[in-house]
Amino acid sequence: MNCIIIDDEATARAIISQLCSNVTSLTVLEEFPNAIQAIKYLNQNEVDLIFLDIHMPDFTGFDFIETIKNPPKIILTTSDANFAIQAFEYDCIVDYLVKPITPERFQKAIQKAEASPVKASNNSNSSEHVETTSGNDLYVNIDRRLIKIDIPSIYLVEAKGDYILIKTEDKNYTVHSTLKKIEEKLPDSLFLKIHRSYIINVGKIIDIEDNSVLIKKDVIPVSRSNRPELMKRLNLL
Amino acid sequence: MEQPNLSYIENMSGGDKAFEQKLLDIIQKEFPEEKQVYFDNIEAENFKEAAENVHKLKHKISILGLVKSYEVAVNYEHNLIENSIEGKADFESILQNMTDFLKTL
Numbered sequence: 001m002n003c004i005i006i007d008d009e010a011t012a013r014a015i016i017s018q019l020c021s022n023v024t025s026l027t028v029l030e031e032f033p034n035a036i037q038a039i040k041y042l043n044q045n046e047v048d049l050i051f052l053d054i055h056m057p058d059f060t061g062f063d064f065i066e067t068i069k070n071p072p073k074i075i076l077t078t079s080d081a082n083f084a085i086q087a088f089e090y091d092c093i094v095d096y097l098v099k100p101i102t103p104e105r106f107q108k109a110i111q112k113a114e115a116s117p118v119k120a121s122n123n124s125n126s127s128e129h130v131e132t133t134s135g136n137d138l139y140v141n142i143d144r145r146l147i148k149i150d151i152p153s154i155y156l157v158e159a160k161g162d163y164i165l166i167k168t169e170d171k172n173y174t175v176h177s178t179l180k181k182i183e184e185k186l187p188d189s190l191f192l193k194i195h196r197s198y199i200i201n202v203g204k205i206i207d208i209e210d211n212s213v214l215i216k217k218d219v220i221p222v223s224r225s226n227r228p229e230l231m232k233r234l235n236l237l
Numbered sequence: 238m239e240q241p242n243l244s245y246i247e248n249m250s251g252g253d254k255a256f257e258q259k260l261l262d263i264i265q266k267e268f269p270e271e272k273q274v275y276f277d278n279i280e281a282e283n284f285k286e287a288a289e290n291v292h293k294l295k296h297k298i299s300i301l302g303l304v305k306s307y308e309v310a311v312n313y314e315h316n317l318i319e320n321s322i323e324g325k326a327d328f329e330s331i332l333q334n335m336t337d338f339l340k341t342l
Contacts (some may be wrong), residue, residue, distance in 0.1 A: 009259065018250065
């Protein structure tokens, strides 16, 4: 079986890789410190088995499983036994290894993987995979899919409780996130927070009147504290 | 306090000394970085993030054979998730214990 290892901890990757080297039927193709890099790899390559850490920043192991279409066999690796019940919800998961992984328990997991009827799938034709991020793109997780948004096309982001509404030239997106998080991802050169609930693309402003801006067809309030920064950003005659 | 040891590493390496050294080198590099991120988050009172850091550090605690310390870390991680720092002193003495041990290698 060909396999890949996904774990944000270098120590864990080294241990799993070493344990794999003791199994003649197993070949480690690649190791990844995060799930996004692995998804890119899976767009181009076929694997039989994935060793997947659950607890990773930004994009967890479960996010990863829900993002890829027809996942291959997966052995979860974690320091927390509490996720075991959730793991059984996925047919692709053949075993669940609690760190630190012992050689004996690892061997058992490999036997389970080899005996598992779950078929490895070719992901290369999937249209639901994530590409890597580049300077002008932002990826948002909507309904278990990572959707690419062209950053300069965003003209408004509005906070709506536990969600944000991202408005672009072509389409609007409702995403489970916070204004603070997206603010960190958007370039300061283009975007400005003008109110606790709104971030705007300064270049898309049509006009400014009193304490509001017109951007596309939306009239957005400008808070008193943010107004000086907005005025600084304008090329005033 | 229980003392760190190399039993797990020696067991899983199957006598491969080169791998043992490689793994210790990785731990020596990664542990101080993870520890620093934890202390930064505690100082900034980012307890949820600190809980994530403790979660990751738990693996190294167990790799160094610290069974009781691992349980201390599990409880502390749960407390941090609840925005409580109960168990902080005990956890940080574990980190110091590991730091001292790694210096001897």
